[in-house]
Amino acid sequence: MTRPDPLESAVRLRRVPRQARSRQKLAQVLAAADRLLAADGVEALTTTRVAAEAGVSVGALYQYLPDRDAITEALADVYLARLEDLMDAFAGRAKTETWADPVGLLVDAFAGLYRAEPGFRALWLGRGLTDAAREADLAHKRVMAAGVHRILVAQHRVRDDDAAALACRAAFLAADAVLQEAFRGDGAPELLDQLKVMLRAYLDRLPRP
Numbered sequence: 001m002t003r004p005d006p007l008e009s010a011v012r013l014r015r016v017p018r019q020a021r022s023r024q025k026l027a028q029v030l031a032a033a034d035r036l037l038a039a040d041g042v043e044a045l046t047t048t049r050v051a052a053e054a055g056v057s058v059g060a061l062y063q064y065l066p067d068r069d070a071i072t073e074a075l076a077d078v079y080l081a082r083l084e085d086l087m088d089a090f091a092g093r094a095k096t097e098t099w100a101d102p103v104g105l106l107v108d109a110f111a112g113l114y115r116a117e118p119g120f121r122a123l124w125l126g127r128g129l130t131d132a133a134r135e136a137d138l139a140h141k142r143v144m145a146a147g148v149h150r151i152l153v154a155q156h157r158v159r160d161d162d163a164a165a166l167a168c169r170a171a172f173l174a175a176d177a178v179l180q181e182a183f184r185g186d187g188a189p190e191l192l193d194q195l196k197v198m199l200r201a202y203l204d205r206l207p208r209p
């Protein structure tokens with residue numbers, strides 16, 4: 001599945017960069033914002049601090065990201081795209097590989113992404129989400145749940161029907177909530193282990209093809 005470039009779909013970009021140099025500068029700005037977010041939280045994302053961290057003028061930053069909300073929403077788009085790309089990669093692999101434990105594989109993979117993305121954790125587990133970012137997250141959850149269904153269908157674990165799709169959505173939403181709770185602390189492995197037990201038991205109840 002081809003996804004929109006998050007640098008083009010970010011909800012609050014003042015204008016979309018078209019030239020390679022401009023796109024590189026915006027990516028540089030978002031990388032700087034990610035570092036500040038990871039180190040100091042959402043309050044650090046002032047246009048002045050982000051511009052200084054990125055090594056660009058405030059005027060250059062304003063061309064694309066006029067305020068803190070725009071910065072956090074652009075970062076949110078980038079983070080969500082990474083999660084969806086990971087789900088897509090697993091969906092592709094699921095068509096040609098056979099996994100003894102799809103639940104364990106997916107939980108570990110997404111827990112690993114949580115661990116590797118301190119900026120994502122700071123934004124999602126803090127109080128920095130705007131209304132637009134929350135709307136994007138709702139759409140994201142539907143995409144991710146559909147990805148779970150695609151994977152389990154490819155692995156011959158569930159049927160390719162609406163009932164199984166709804167069950168996969170419920171499983172994903174439960175997993176997402178537990179992952180977030182786990183990473184409010186230190187990514188407690190015992191909590192993630194219990195998540196796997198719960199998901200396996202739930203999904204094993206579903207009719208198989």
